[in-house]
Amino acid sequence: MRISKPGLSSFLVLVVASVFIAWPVFSTGSGIYYRVLSLACLYGALALSWNILALTGSISLGHAAFFGLGAYGSALACQYWHWSPYVTIFLGGIIGCLYGLVWHLTFRKLRGAAFALATLASVEIPKVTIDNWDRVTSGSLGLIGIEGLPPVRLWSLTLDVDRNLQVQCFFLVLFALSVLYIHVKAISSRWGWAIRAVREDETAASTLGVDVLRIRLQALMASAFLTGLGGAIYAHLMGSVEPALVFGLHFSALPLVLSIFGGRYLALGPFLGALILYPADQLIFHSWLPAGHAALYGLVMVITILFFPHGIGEWVQQETKSV
Amino acid sequence: MLVQLLIDSFSIGSFYALVALGFSLIFGVTHAFNLAHGELILLSGYLAYTLGKHFNIPFVCTLPVCMLALVFVAMLLHQLLRRVKEPFELNSLVVTFGLALLLQNAMLYGFSADYRLIPLAPVPTLDFPRLHVFITKPQLTLVGLSLLVTASIYLLWRKTFLGKALRATIQDREAARLAGINVEHMSLIAFILGGMLIGLAGPLYAQREYLHPFGGMEATLIGIIITIFAGVGRIRGILLGGWILGGVESTTVFFLGASWRELVSALVLIILVIARPAGVLTKGARSAKR
Amino acid sequence: MGSARNEVCLELQNIQVHFEQVLVLKDINLSIRDNEIVSIIGPNGAGKSTLFNIICGLIRPSRGRVLYYGQDITRWPPHRICHAGIGRAFQIARPFGGMTSLENVMFAFCFGKPKGGQYSLKRKEALRLLDLLQLSQKADLLARELTCSELRRLEAARALATQPKLLLLDEIVAGFSPQVIDQWVGLLKTFRDQGLTLLIIDHFLSLTAKVSDRLIALHHGAKITEGEPDSVLSNPEVISAYLGEVRQPYRE
Numbered sequence: 107m108r109i110s111k112p113g114l115s116s117f118l119v120l121v122v123a124s125v126f127i128a129w130p131v132f133s134t135g136s137g138i139y140y141r142v143l144s145l146a147c148l149y150g151a152l153a154l155s156w157n158i159l160a161l162t163g164s165i166s167l168g169h170a171a172f173f174g175l176g177a178y179g180s181a182l183a184c185q186y187w188h189w190s191p192y193v194t195i196f197l198g199g200i201i202g203c204l205y206g207l208v209w210h211l212t213f214r215k216l217r218g219a220a221f222a223l224a225t226l227a228s229v230e231i232p233k234v235t236i237d238n239w240d241r242v243t244s245g246s247l248g249l250i251g252i253e254g255l256p257p258v259r260l261w262s263l264t265l266d267v268d269r270n271l272q273v274q275c276f277f278l279v280l281f282a283l284s285v286l287y288i289h290v291k292a293i294s295s296r297w298g299w300a301i302r303a304v305r306e307d308e309t310a311a312s313t314l315g316v317d318v319l320r321i322r323l324q325a326l327m328a329s330a331f332l333t334g335l336g337g338a339i340y341a342h343l344m345g346s347v348e349p350a351l352v353f354g355l356h357f358s359a360l361p362l363v364l365s366i367f368g369g370r371y372l373a374l375g376p377f378l379g380a381l382i383l384y385p386a387d388q389l390i391f392h393s394w395l396p397a398g399h400a401a402l403y404g405l406v407m408v409i410t411i412l413f414f415p416h417g418i419g420e421w422v423q424q425e426t427k428s429v
Numbered sequence: 430m431l432v433q434l435l436i437d438s439f440s441i442g443s444f445y446a447l448v449a450l451g452f453s454l455i456f457g458v459t460h461a462f463n464l465a466h467g468e469l470i471l472l473s474g475y476l477a478y479t480l481g482k483h484f485n486i487p488f489v490c491t492l493p494v495c496m497l498a499l500v501f502v503a504m505l506l507h508q509l510l511r512r513v514k515e516p517f518e519l520n521s522l523v524v525t526f527g528l529a530l531l532l533q534n535a536m537l538y539g540f541s542a543d544y545r546l547i548p549l550a551p552v553p554t555l556d557f558p559r560l561h562v563f564i565t566k567p568q569l570t571l572v573g574l575s576l577l578v579t580a581s582i583y584l585l586w587r588k589t590f591l592g593k594a595l596r597a598t599i600q601d602r603e604a605a606r607l608a609g610i611n612v613e614h615m616s617l618i619a620f621i622l623g624g625m626l627i628g629l630a631g632p633l634y635a636q637r638e639y640l641h642p643f644g645g646m647e648a649t650l651i652g653i654i655i656t657i658f659a660g661v662g663r664i665r666g667i668l669l670g671g672w673i674l675g676g677v678e679s680t681t682v683f684f685l686g687a688s689w690r691e692l693v694s695a696l697v698l699i700i701l702v703i704a705r706p707a708g709v710l711t712k713g714a715r716s717a718k719r
Numbered sequence: 720m721g722s723a724r725n726e727v728c729l730e731l732q733n734i735q736v737h738f739e740q741v742l743v744l745k746d747i748n749l750s751i752r753d754n755e756i757v758s759i760i761g762p763n764g765a766g767k768s769t770l771f772n773i774i775c776g777l778i779r780p781s782r783g784r785v786l787y788y789g790q791d792i793t794r795w796p797p798h799r800i801c802h803a804g805i806g807r808a809f810q811i812a813r814p815f816g817g818m819t820s821l822e823n824v825m826f827a828f829c830f831g832k833p834k835g836g837q838y839s840l841k842r843k844e845a846l847r848l849l850d851l852l853q854l855s856q857k858a859d860l861l862a863r864e865l866t867c868s869e870l871r872r873l874e875a876a877r878a879l880a881t882q883p884k885l886l887l888l889d890e891i892v893a894g895f896s897p898q899v900i901d902q903w904v905g906l907l908k909t910f911r912d913q914g915l916t917l918l919i920i921d922h923f924l925s926l927t928a929k930v931s932d933r934l935i936a937l938h939h940g941a942k943i944t945e946g947e948p949d950s951v952l953s954n955p956e957v958i959s960a961y962l963g964e965v966r967q968p969y970r971e
Contacts, residue, residue, distance in 0.1 A: 165519060167526065216702065219462055219518045223653060224702045230695030238688050296837070299826060303815060310813035312797035313775050313806075315830040315881055319796070355646065359530050362523070398538030400530065407527025411520055412512050 140271040142388050147275075147282035148336060148343075149360060150380030153368070154282075154289040155332035156361030157376045161292055162325045163305040164217070167358055168225030169333050172202035174353035175232050176334030177341035178243065181252045184342075191255050195338040202334020205232070206326045214319065226358070233353035248348025255342050274343070281339065282377065285332050290373045292325065301325060333361075356400065363403045367410050369417030379417070434679055440568045442675025443575040444633060445651050446668045449659070450582060451626035452652030455503075457599040457661035458619035461510050462522040466627070466652050467645030468532035469506075473499050473631020474640050475540055478547050488547065488632065492574075496628035503624025507617060529645060536642040544639035547632065567636050578629060582622070583664045595619065599662040650694055657701045726753045726788070728885055728916045729774065734783035736769055736940075743769050744940045747783070751885070756907060756917040758927045760951075761937035762960050767920045768810060770937070771887050774918075775807045776800040787885070802833050806883030810890040810920070812870035816863035820854055820873055821845055823862050824880045831881025845880065852876045852906070868895065875906075885916045892925050904930045928952065936960070 156169050176198035183194040213224050236243045243249065254268030255277070265273045292298050303311035304321050312318045337357075341347050361376070368379025383406060391399040410417065452466050463469075476498055477491040486494070506528075513520045586592040597605040598615040606612045634640075634648070655674060659666030674697070681693045729751040736744040744766045751757050759767050772778040774785055776797035785793045792800055801807075815823055821842070828841040849855050852872040857865060865873060871891055878886060892900050907917060907930050921927050927934060927948055934951040936943045938960040944951055951957055 165523070167522075212699070212703065218516070219522050220702050222519070222522055224699050227650065227695040227698040227702075230691050234689060234692035234695075296829065300830065302817075303826060303830075306815045306817060307813050309777060309797075310809070310815070311830075313777070313801055313809075314827050314877060315798050315801040315832065317796070317798045350643075355530065355533075355643075359526065363527065366523070395534075395538055397541065398534035398536075401534035401538070404527045404529070404531025404534065408509070408524055408531065411524045411527070412509075415514060415520075 137271045140275040142385050144271070144275045144278040144343075145388075146380050146384040147278040148340060149364060149384050150377040151278075151282045151285040152333060152336045152357070153361040153364035153376035153380050154285045155329050155336065157365040157370055158289055158292045158332070159325050159329035160365060160370055161298075161301050161305060162322050163308075164322065164326070165222050165362075166225040166329075167222045167362070168227070168229045169329075169361055170353050170355065170358040171205055171225075171229040171232055172330045172333035173337035173340070173357045174229075174236075174347075174349070175205055176202045176337030177347045177352045178232075178236055178249075179334070180338035181249050181341045181347055182243065184253050185249065191253055191342045195335060195342070198338030198341075199331045199335035202337065203327050203331040205334075206330025207323075209330070210323050210326055214322070229353050229358065233349050236353075237349040243349075246349060248346060248351070249341075250346040252341050252345050252347065254345060255339075268342075278339075281335075286374070286377055288328060288332070289376070292328075293371070293373050297321075297324075359407075360403060363407045363410075365417075367406055367414075367417055371416065375417055434683060435676075436564060436568075438676040438679040439672060440564075440572045440675075441679060442672035443572045443579070443668075444630070444637075444671070445655060445674050446579055446671030447575040447626060447633070448630050448648055449652045449655035449667050449671060450579060450664070451623045451630065452649070453656040453659070453661055453667060454595075454619050454626070455623040456656060458595060459507075459510070459616045460518055460521075462518055462525060463506070464522055464525040464649055465506075465529040465532055465645070466525075467648030467650075468529045468536070469499060469502065469627045469645075470630045470634055470648050471536060471640060471642070471645045472502070472532060473628045474547075474635035475536060475545075475631075477632035478545055478635055478640060481547055488636065491632055492629060495632055496625045499628030499631070500621050500624035503620040503627065504617070507620040529649070533642050533645065540640075540642065542641060542643075544641050545635070546639050547636040571633050571637060574629065574633060578626065579664065579668060582626075586662075586664055591618070596662060647691065647694070650698055654694065654698045654701060657698075657705055727751070727786075728753045728755070728788060729918070730786040731770075731774075732784045732786065734770075734773060734780045734785070736766070736773060736778065737781045738769075742940060744773070744780070747937075747940075747942055749935055749942065749945065751916060751918060754911060754914065754916055755932050756911055756919065756930055757933045757935060758919045758921045758931040758948075759935050759937060760921055760924060760927060760957075761943075763922065764939070765937040765960075766940040767922070767937055768889060769940075771807060771889055771918075771920065774800075774887060775805055801831060801881055801883075804882070804884035805887065806831075806878035806881045806885070807887040808871070808874035808878040808889060808891060810893070812867075812874045814862035814865070814870060814873055814877075817861065819859050819861055820849060820865065820869075820876075821858040823873060824848055824876050827877040827880035828882075831883075848876050848880055851909075868899065879910075883915065885918065886910065888917065888919045890920055890922060892921075893923055895925070900925050900929075924952070 152169075152173070156166065159166055178198075179201035180191065180194040180198035183189055183197050184191055189197075209225065209228065213221055213228075216224055237246050239245065255274075256268070257264050257266045259265075267273050267277050292301055300311070300316050300321050303314070303316050304318050308318050337352060340352070364379035364383055365376035366379075367383060368377065369375030372378075383403065387399060387402050391402045395401065448466075448470065452463060455461055455463055473495045477488070477495050480486045480491045480494060481488060509528075510521055510524065513524055586596065594605070594610045595615055595618065597608065597610055598612055598619075602612055605615070630648075638644070651674065655667055655670040658670040658673075674694075677693060677697065678690050681690055727750050731747050731749050734744055734747040735742070747770065759770065761767055769778065773780050776792070776795055776799070780793065783793070784791055787800075787803060787805065790803075792803065795803075814820075815826065818826065824845040825841040828844055829837075846855065846858065849858055852875060854869060854872055854876060857869055862870070862873060875888065875891060878888075892903050895903075904926060907919075907926070910917060919926060919931070921931075931948055933945060934948050935945040936951055936954070936957045938956075943956050943960065944954050
């Protein structure tokens with residue numbers, strides 16, 4: 107698996123991405139497109155975060171745990187301690203990160219399918235706990251009326267992140283780009299090479315001087331932190347959360363599907379997957395199948411694994427290489 | 430009180446064994462991790478529900494129909510999984526994960542999120558008022574059929590040549606091939622048997638629990654837990670594991686209430702996976718000894 | 720380097736290893752001096768590779784200690800042992816298949832020592848090492864496309880790139896022709912001249928007489944004898960351990 111070197115397909119991807127990103131700044135399109143792009147960026151960030159762990163070879167089926175913990179952590183801190191959402195969002199990330207530490211301590215000897223199963227099961231613990239802790243979390247009813255992101259004052263400009271969809275979109279694009287930066291570092295930097303070695307052959311990597319446990323921990327904590335952050339942002343964006351939703355299979359599966367579809371070993375892969383699939387789901391599929399439109403993701407996952415095991419990003423690269 | 434608890438554990442445990450048997454057979458023979466196991470059971474349940482509600486077919490007659498239908502579905506799944514490349518366990522896990530998602534949403538579309546149940550009057554058939562114990566008809570049906578089928582499979586397993594061939598394939602695929610066993614046929618048979626078991630489990634589930642599209646993962650986890658506990662292809666172990674798990678869950682429900690049940694199952698699974706990664710079979714399941 | 724010529728580089732004390740109830744290594748005691756070339760011989764299943772796994776930290780012994788220049792490294796993680804200066808070339812080569820030969824070696828340079836430095840700066844040194852092992856032509860080929868012989872050389876190159884003081888070579892010439900073996904003899908002597916200590920597993924006895932200072936013979940997890948090549952090879956216990964096995968150097 108060659109690391110993506112600059113080429114025609116990367117250039118194309120960059121063009122497409124730039125259009126997507128520059129658009130909210132310059133256009134005056136209708137609100138729904140901003141909303142879709144915002145959430146596509148959020149899901150892109152989630153996919154990138156998930157992939158940071160996947161790059162070490164650990165496929166997780168339980169990232170919803172970090173997402174949900176981030177969402178609830180931030181919402182509850184906001185509600186009970188009245189901190190600004192911008193602060194509690196980071197708290198959400200930290201809580202996610204701490205659960206990632208728990209994963210490391212309990213699952214560190216597990217690999218492959220065993221690891222995947224353990225992560226899948228681990229979602230239940232925070233989920234059921236929050237579901238039953240009625241006094242604090244309102245149990246299965248969930249939290250409503252979560253404070254939206256407060257306006258930001260920049261010189262003479264007041265950016266209403268919560269109500270102005272254009273500004274919100276920009277905010278989420280920035281978030282996605284930050285996560286993208288970390289993802290890029292996880293592929294092409296000294297750290298990235300160590301991660302790759304761990305993925306290809308742990309034993310060889312360790313005898314060549316790579317601290318395998320430390321690398322896996324770093325990737326896990328980064329992944330968990332960023333996913334928790336994403337969950338927290340989601341909570342403030344939506345205004346309400348409930349355990350079945352934020353700890354649901356959907357948020358464990360989606361980052362997986364988007365990353366595998368877009369290309370797990372490409373810097374832009376997971377983000378690309380999100381930018382293609384999420385709008386397709388929301389704008390096209392949703393109108394066909396109002397209930398059950400998420401079937402698209404299941405279908406994509408099956409088709410991708412069978413026919414494009416390295417994601418379409420890689421497939422595009424192969425095809426354009428032969429041109 | 431304790432007796433009722435035991436009866437409940439026994440009945441639900443027998444059903445769990447049935448659920449696990451289907452999973453274990455497919456996994457053992459083909460190494461295919463079917464994360465859509467629970468969703469397939471739900472599918473069968475929905476089928477039975479539809480047959481009962483819209484075509485007025487009596488419950489007992491829906492059973493063979495469902496079993497046949499799920500055998501067909503299982504064979505399709507077999508064809509799908511044959512195209513999955515290395516690493517097989519992980520990839521089949523992800524593919525079936527996607528399939529589970531697909532089925533969940535398909536059922537959501539077809540049946541909506543409303544809870545559905547096949548109504549079989551929960552009239553106590555056997556009553557022991559002095560012991561405060563009663564056994565309902567659905568429970569009897571559940572236990573009766575589960576044990577009957579498990580026993581049949583056990584007989585097949587131990588007393589027939591086919592069973593021996595299946596056991597050989599589970600133990601060592603390559604060696605079985607060298608011994609002249611057609612391993613591909615064995616895989617197909619495993620899926621057929623698995624499909625039958627899933628097909629039976631569906632209606633039994635639906636007459637006891639509410640059917641709803643997102644309830645599948647629970648059943649899958651149960652299948653996985655018991656398979657890891659018992660070891661692959663050990664039918665008596667699966668039965669025992671089913672009863673133990675049934676006991677653990679019933680006790681949890683009794684003392685803590687139904688809402689904590691999933692957490693307990695999850696913890697059991699995690700503990701098992703850490704303690705016996707060999708139960709999950711892969712070469713990569715355990716890191717270098719350190 | 721400053722270390723005395725006969726300082727003890729590696730010492731194994733009472734090493735015992737269990738693997739699922741089976742005793743794989745029984746009470747192994749040995750010591751390797753600085754700049755020596757020592758070969759470990761013995762039939763299949765004698766526990767030779769397990770010994771290497773103990774030394775480089777991949778397995779922990781159930782009893783005993785490993786001392787490296789006097790320091791107890793028994794419980795050290797593999798990467799720390801690598802940084803301390805023990806390099807390992809595996810019997811079944813484990814290259815990073817998706818990287819090129821050059822990248823594999825550059826990687827080892829970069830991570831073999833704690834402050835390995837920037838990856839991109841290691842190119843020249845990596846090329847030099849590839850040249851030494853006659854892999855220059857294959858520098859830009861993906862590692863998974865190399866032949867068996869080339870893979871073994873890549874293993875050695877990678878292990879060398881971590882700048883070790885002690886090099887563990889596991890069956891480095893198994894199955895090769897006499898010409899290749901002679902080339903390796905020359906290489907090993909070069910390594911020794913550069914100050915390395917070499918510990919070689921040599922099941923087929925191809926290198927043994929030509930290059931080793933000392934031999935250590937293992938059988939069924941225990942050390943049966945050690946000493947000069949001639950005396951060990953004519954030891955009746957060693958011969959009977961190998962009865963039925965290949966005794967001469969492998970001929971094509």
